[in-house]
Amino acid sequence: MLGREPTASEYLDAAREMAATGRPTLARLLAEEAAERTTDPQEAARILQRFPPLARED
Numbered sequence: 001m002l003g004r005e006p007t008a009s010e011y012l013d014a015a016r017e018m019a020a021t022g023r024p025t026l027a028r029l030l031a032e033e034a035a036e037r038t039t040d041p042q043e044a045a046r047i048l049q050r051f052p053p054l055a056r057e058d
Contacts, residue, residue: 028054
């Protein structure tokens with residue numbers, strides 16, 4: 001990825017990989033970045049639904 005910004009699709013692929021390897025927090029952060037880079041608001045919402053935020057432990 002030298003010389004260019006990652007695409008929404010690349011962020012989403014990375015999010016899936018992190019989720020599959022047991023890293024849900026990182027998966028959510030990557031999904032948020034993918035959603036932000038997506039031009040369609042409905043698709044952005046679908047991305048975020050697939051990677052729900054974790055409950056905070058106080």
